[in-house]
Amino acid sequence: MTTPMGHTVTRGSVAIVGAAESDLGAVADRMSPIDLMAQGVHAALADAGLALKDVDGVFCATTQSRFSAMALTEYLGLPNAFTDNTIVGGSSFEIHLAHAHAALELGLCNVAVVAYGSTQRTVGRRAASQREYNPYETPFQPFLPASAYAMAASRHMHEYGTTREQLAEVAVAARQWALMNPVAWEKKPLTIQDVLNARPISEPFTVRDICLVTDGGGALVMTRADRAKALKQTPVYLLGSGQSITHANISSMPDLTHTGAIESGRQAYAAAGVKPADIDVLALYDAFTLNTILFLEDLGFCKKGEGGPFVQGGRIAPGGSLPVNTNGGGLSYCHPGMYGLFILIEAVRQLRGQCGQRQVNGAKLALVHGNGGVLSAQATTILGGPSTV
Template identity: 45%
Template sequence: MSLRNRAVIVGVGESDIGKLPHMSGLGLNAQAARRAIADAGIKHTEIDGLLTAYSFTEPYFMLGSVLAEYLGLTPRFGGSMVVGGASPAVMLHHAAMAVETGQADVVLVCAGENRASGISRDAAVSALAAVGHPYFEAPYGIGIPSLYALVAQAYMHKYGTKREEMAAVAVNTRNHALKHPNAHMKKPITIDDVLESKPISDPLNMLDCCLISDAGGAFVVTTPERAADMSGKPVYLAGIGELHTHEHLTSAPSLTDYGAEHTARIAYDMAGLGPQDMDLAMLYDCFSIVPIIELEELGLAPRGEGGAFFAEGHAAVGGKLPVNTHGGMLSHAHAGAVGGLMDIVEAVRQLRGEAGERQVAGAEAAVVHNEGGILSSHCTMVFTSEAR
């Protein structure tokens, strides 16, 4: 089923971001949701669908139902999605199908948690260890940074990606975060800062790794027809595609080729657009190697040239194709599934012309990619400012 122009995002919101010990994970979701609902120009009673992700800091099994209860909603379509970092994009896919088929009229999508202040470092490491295979990975003490470090080593070997090019990804996102009023990180960094930061897992250093934030994000999905009655400016979902290739890295079909190329093809074909038509890209950036891989798999740079694209400044606002204009998970915010959700929020703001100092001039089309696990689950979205 083609969803081209059959669903729009009509409201976006993000919570306060940083280390916020006075706020719970549910509170962060509620703050973001309230802002998204206000941005859409509707009452919360108009929402009849609710999707959320998962939380390491909230002790709830039925998180979607708990959040509905917390927000005072009684949705006829709802649940929680657990596809790692790809959850926000997959939730959008489900929300779009729901409004297109009449399962719901207005769907609120939320994610976020108080991961910086609501859980200890040891508890976080223990929770994240669940990503490793219980028999073939976890017993050897491998963690998520080490798994992505294996990916980085393999990619550098095959395609010649340089360590300095990965550092340029972190610098690019930090420069953009400096222009975002709500970004977690506000201190400028250089290539040398990244290369000289604390080693985590070779070749990744501290500044190659995503943040740990308290943060929540939300967006409102409906049909173009329903959006006509709302004050929020709609942004159109032109294309979307998802693919789930594996869960554990030991079962990945490749250490250098992943599912983004496939999901991008689905999304581009549905939208009737190609990579050459994109004005900006929001790429999942849990570690500095990941946007380089995604840039290439999404057809935005030739294989082996994604790193140079960042190093040469083409991903900056004002460059050939601005990437992660809000600062991404490396500098804007990361709290579980909220990292990828913020990519969607930023794309909407850019296509509405609401990004202020970081605005991409004339932005009309954006590609957004979320990935979950260790490059396991993929979902690519194409958004446009008008129906095409």
């Protein structure tokens, strides 16, 4: 894995040693996004057995604070910390992990935290994220991001024969996993017919094809591998990362059925020295049911166009052959606007064996895939337990 400045980072040289969510769901008026970030940082440090005084690297992003790194370092009292405020939507945190990997290996910091917070549900969708004017799209008044993803779904259905029922399978599988997650937002069983009969949002999607709108946040703690071995939790090692930004606006997407996950996955697999068949558990950014199908294809778990049939029959649900989004995903667990941190937290817990009823037995390798914008910014991270390094 090579950084933009040409430095090649070492597979497994850093590890995630702390992971925690902040309050989730609806936090009313008692918390700000920075409050939630700080709450997540303190909880993740406690998980790691470290203290705030140990932290000298801060990586964060949120749509609700333009200068979130400044705000968080001020809040935590860390004026000299190495900071990174990269923001490319929901995949920002997978990119933060790659940046932190390089910073830790180069000695720019010794203990890094990656944090997120959002009060999107409390303040309302429009207040949480103001969209820029786009002369090619804004005059048509699309309902973004739903209309953009719906357009990609319609194209996938047209090209490959993907059905509404197959899209609904993704939502049903996510709900089945969520029923085993004590902190998941949705707690009622869901059927394919429930998805199809739900309130229409943007053709072909109903509200059950679309992620939740919740508040929430969390944090990860990272350090170099030699120090990680002496800390409280089983280290989870960063084995490989990749990223690809193909466009900003959906009207400029090169191909509505092929995402940058093809390239980000290629980079991550090469850096980690693994292939899709080696992966034990997947954590995919499922803002829409289409996402899971696209990413399964583009990351090599099935051929292009075969994602719909691939998810049928409970293959990605509890008891299926490929565990996907074991926390319930953005569709049923939580989705506070930028979801990429939460899939990393779940992957860490799976590799530690801490997921209780939803635990994937013998999980050693996890693939986490983040998505930002409207299928715009793709970032893939491969994590491994101690036996993988």
